[in-house]
Amino acid sequence: MFDHVVVGVSDYATSKAFFLMALEPLGIAVVHERPGGIELSSDGKTSLCLLHTEEKPAHLHLAFVARNRGQVDAFYRAALDAGGSDHGAPGLRPNYHANYYAAFVIGPDGHNIEVVCHEPEA
Template identity: 50%
Template structure:
């Protein structure tokens, strides 16, 4: 069992950032699992896999300071696909897919700044 149940970001433009994450995280098998009902008074979307939302995006202004979030990729091809999708969705390059041997010999990751400037990464620890 992991140590985190969920994490959330407040964003400057809910619709723009939700669309960014829908596209960027799709190659990792992550999608919107649930939305906060409008009557709750705040827009929010919970992203995750296997029916569990563990990454939340909500309106309310940009979270500061900027965060670094890393999502697990099942293989290196998924890291490559994440990077391509995130860039196509409006992200900014912050480190293209590749080995990061300073972490360990099989660490394969890619980094993209989301439209609010958060450092979003996908990584694979496997040798393929």
Template identity: 45%
Template sequence: MIDHTGLSISNPEAAIAFYDQALAPLGISLLATVPVEFTSGKVVVGYGRERPQFWLHEGERQTPPVHMAFTAASRAEVDAFYAAAIAAGGQDNGAPGLRPHYHPNYYGAFVRDPDGNNIEAVCHLPE
């Protein structure tokens, strides 16, 4: 339904380091960097699996913070995302586990990124 989306980051170096590490277990990597000549000198980068679908652009912190959920292929990927995001400096906002109040097979993990956004990995497959 949504082709691409993004959020504002206040510290590009910290955000890129966080997302490089946190999204790697999901098979998501940095795929595009827009030349600053086209961005009024601001850092703009795109992450994805096959094409950029999640964009970070330098600016003020989002207020209120944004919730962004990334699809995981398995519960093990959710666990790996959470471990990588915490190792990258993310703050725990909900350890990996079932959230049956959302859906019987909803397995997710939540971490706050360097700007306080609620970043999630979720798998809807049964074990």
């Protein structure tokens, strides 16, 4: 269902230390880090991302996994039809990886909703 979940945190260093320690028994570790952001995973497929923010409350970023690019396209159309706002049309996001095909929509409460397919085009 989920590909990754992004959680805004007000104190990045404290949150990073907490999650690393609390989730270590589950085999969850750092897979990627950049200034003010960290991605944690146990399987390399699903992840929890912590992102420093001053926003209160922080808007949620939910990313759902798609089996193919057609599902990403269909999500985008349906979400806009349902009243969502465009936040990134379907397309490749090679800054993440070569086959990262995603679409982004802002939902009714301001949350960033994403659907992503990691598979090459069929």
